[in-house]
Amino acid sequence: MNRIASDGLRIALTLVVAASLSALTLAAFAQSAAPATSPAAAGDATRGKALYQGCAACHAIDENDVGPRHRGVVGRRAGTLTDYNYSPALKASGLTWDAATLDRWLVNPSALVPGTKMFFRIDDPQSRADIIAYLKEQK
Ligand code: HEC
Numbered sequence: 495m496n497r498i499a500s501d502g503l504r505i506a507l508t509l510v511v512a513a514s515l516s517a518l519t520l521a522a523f524a525q526s527a528a529p530a531t532s533p534a535a536a537g538d539a540t541r542g543k544a545l546y547q548g549c550a551a552c553h554a555i556d557e558n559d560v561g562p563r564h565r566g567v568v569g570r571r572a573g574t575l576t577d578y579n580y581s582p583a584l585k586a587s588g589l590t591w592d593a594a595t596l597d598r599w600l601v602n603p604s605a606l607v608p609g610t611k612m613f614f615r616i617d618d619p620q621s622r623a624d625i626i627a628y629l630k631e632q633k
Contacts, residue, residue, distance in 0.1 A: 537620075537627025545616075545625050552614070555632050561612060567591050568630045572607075583609030596626050 552560035562578040569592065573585035587607045589595050595606070600622045603612040616622045 537623035537625070539624070539627040539631050541621075542624035542626070542628030545621050546628055548616075549614075549625070552612075564629060565632050567632070568593075568596070568626075581607075581609055581611045583607050584611075593623075593626050593630075596629065597622050600625065 549561075549564075553562070553564055555563060555565050557563050558575070558578045562575050562580070570590070572587050572589040572591060572595075573580040584607050589599075589607070591599075597619075598606045599612075600616045602615055603610045616625065
């Protein structure tokens with residue numbers, strides 16, 4: 495390759511690199527400009543399934559354990575499985591499990607239902623949304 499051609503190539507490469515760098519900068523900017531995720535953010539059920547391993551210390555989808563089984567929990571009135579021994583507090587709570595009540599429950603069960611016997615919290619809003627998305631699929 496003669497010198498002029500190789501200089502030309504070098505300039506062309508430099509331009510390509512510069513162009514892709516500015517594309518990256520733009521992408522990063524677009525991400526930071528996106529609205530912050532709220533607690534009601536859409537959950538990722540696949541991630542929720544993995545996170546459910548934390549719940550599985552006490553719960554299963556189809557069997558009662560330390561905690562009640564979870565199949566059909568979204569849409570169910572709290573404390574109403576007849577074959578699980580709930581705390582009087584949860585039975586009397588009058589709650590129905592939906593995305594909003596489950597989110598508050600997972601923030602701090604004792605704050606939502608003083609006297610409950612579940613002591614387990616999920617601090618990260620996105621993780622709560624992901625777990626709730628997974629529970630919604632366990633119909
Ligand atoms: C250390 C044990 C433990 C862990 C871990 C745990 N729970 Fe519980 N959970 C319980 C107990 C015990 C109850 C019954 C509470 C009561 O009767 O007051 C319960 C009740 C519930 C209920 C009410 C169900 C109904 O039928 O009304 C929901 C919903 C629930 N848990 C969700 C979860 C989720 C989701 C996780 C994981 C993020 C989780 N729990 C982790 C022990 C646990």
